[in-house]
Amino acid sequence: MKKQLLIIPSILFVLILSTFFYLLIIERNPSELPSNLLNKNVPNFKAESLLKNENFVSSKEFGNEIILVNFFATWCSPCRDEHVYIKRFANEKGIRVIGINYKDNSNNAIEWLKNLGNPYSDVPIDKDGRIAIDWGVYGIPETFIVKSKGIIKYRHVGPITKKIYKKINLLIREIEQ
Amino acid sequence: MTNKTFIIIISIFLIQFFLNSSYTVEPDEVLENQKQELRARDISKNVRCMICQNQSIDESNAPLAKDLRIIIRDKIKEGNNDKEIYKFLTDRYGDFILLKPPLKLSTLALWFLPFIFFIIGFFIVFVNNKKSKKI
Structure with missing residues (x-):
């Protein structure tokens, strides 16, 4: 009886070890946190628009379609890297992308979009970063998928890479169904 | 090493250790009302800097930490209580923003x-x- 009980610690040990091993080998980024806004409505905000004369009012913009919201700035170099993919979303996939210009110089931003191409349907200006805080943003670039009725379905922190581009496309297709 | 220099070195370390209340809070952020400022610092000490992750916003000089410190102070001035301020933060950033899990x-x-x-x-x-x- 007692000898049989002795096997329990070794089994436990192997179990714990395999759990750790599993967590090590699966593709996972432990610093990646799901947004607290998932499945919630987009925060209400009103902001000056970089390209249009009228103000951007969030309650008027989010509604029927799937929209990508991308926080960017000209001073952020990963934003430049992901710009190709943002353009592909807008041009190839026909997805509306709203670009929130985070703590940036407006003239630089206009110039930047002129040079690199403008994939954004509208660019609200977040001068002091308060809009970003309402969205729970902690480091740009960040990209959100917002589905109809303005509900946030996904948040990606960091630049969009080829892999993430594919992932977001897949997610959008899933949401559409 | 003589005994005296040893004592001096140890006491320097000890003084450092006890004075180690960080001062990342910039002068322009500090509230005039001392009681409110103390409250703000107390809250800031419990709030995680989401970029640095193992620092509180009270110790961090990341821009987001500064923004959050200012927001906390604005909210205190507006008369929000601590609970409301923590709720404001966790609504946006989740429980992870609190250094102590609730x-x-x-x-x-x-x-x-x-x-x-x-x-x-x-x-x-x-x-x-x-x-x-x-x-």
Whole structure:
């Protein structure tokens, strides 16, 4: 009886070890946190628009379609890297992308979009970063998928890479169904 | 090393250690009302800097930490209580923004498993001790 009980610690040990091993080998980024806004409505905000004369009012913009919201700035170099993919979303996939210009110089931003191409349907200006805080943003670039009725379905922190581009496309297709 | 220099070095370390209340809070952020400022600093010490992750916003000089410090101070000036301020933060950033995880149904294991393990361990030691005495 007692000898049989002795096997329990070794089994436990192997179990714990395999759990750790599993967590090590699966593709996972432990610093990646799901947004607290998932499945919630987009925060209400009103902001000056970089390209249009009228103000951007969030309650008027989010509604029927799937929209990508991308926080960017000209001073952020990963934003430049992901710009190709943002353009592909807008041009190839026909997805509306709203670009929130985070703590940036407006003239630089206009110039930047002129040079690199403008994939954004509208660019609200977040001068002091308060809009970003309402969205729970902690480091740009960040990209959100917002589905109809303005509900946030996904948040990606960091630049969009080829892999993430594919992932977001897949997610959008899933949401559409 | 003589005894004297040793004592001096140790006391420098000790002074450093006790004075180590960080001063990342910039002068323009500080509220005039001291009571409110103290409250702001207390809250800031419990709020995680989401970029640096293991620092509080009170210690961090990341821009987001500064923004949050200012928001906390604005909210205090507007007359919000601590609970409302924490709710504002967790609504946006989740419980992760609090350095101390709140006691919730989902965190029960986190808070109480150590005690349970302690009791089990104590029990095992107690039983084994009794057995060994018999022999």
